[in-house]
Amino acid sequence: xxxxxxxxxxxxxxxxxxxxxxxxxxxxxxxxxxxxxxxxxxxxxxxxxxxxxxxxxxxxxxxxxxxxxxxxxxxxxxxxxxxxxxxxxxxxxxxxxxxxxxxxxxxxxx
Numbered sequence: 263x264x265x266x267x268x269x270x271x272x273x274x275x276x277x278x279x280x281x282x283x284x285x286x287x288x289x290x291x292x293x294x295x296x297x298x299x300x301x302x303x304x305x306x307x308x309x310x311x312x313x314x315x316x317x318x319x320x321x322x323x324x325x326x327x328x329x330x331x332x333x334x335x336x337x338x339x340x341x342x343x344x345x346x347x348x349x350x351x352x353x354x355x356x357x358x359x360x361x362x363x364x365x366x367x368x369x370x371x372x
Contacts, residue, residue: 285302285304286304286305286307286308287305287308288305288308288309288312290302290304290305290308291305291306291308291309332350333348333349333350334348334349334350334351334352334354334355335347335348335355336348336349336355336358336359336362338362338366340366343366345362
């Protein structure tokens, strides 16, 4: 069973049974400020340490992002042609395929 000594007096008066934030923690700083007090040294040190951890996490070098590009491959199936190409976008691949077909229709080398 939880004793009433673990709760702040204002919590007992309102009937709220939330544990009091301990000194030396970030929530302890919030409790001090909520009560209109200046944070104690232990709470201020805890807040400063948390801020340093957050700043270090932001400043830490991150691995470069890898962009995976899907290539659309086009292969001519005309007898003896063997032209193969790859494009990053589907529309570019379709355009290249159509140009290559037109070259075959016109009797080009490809």
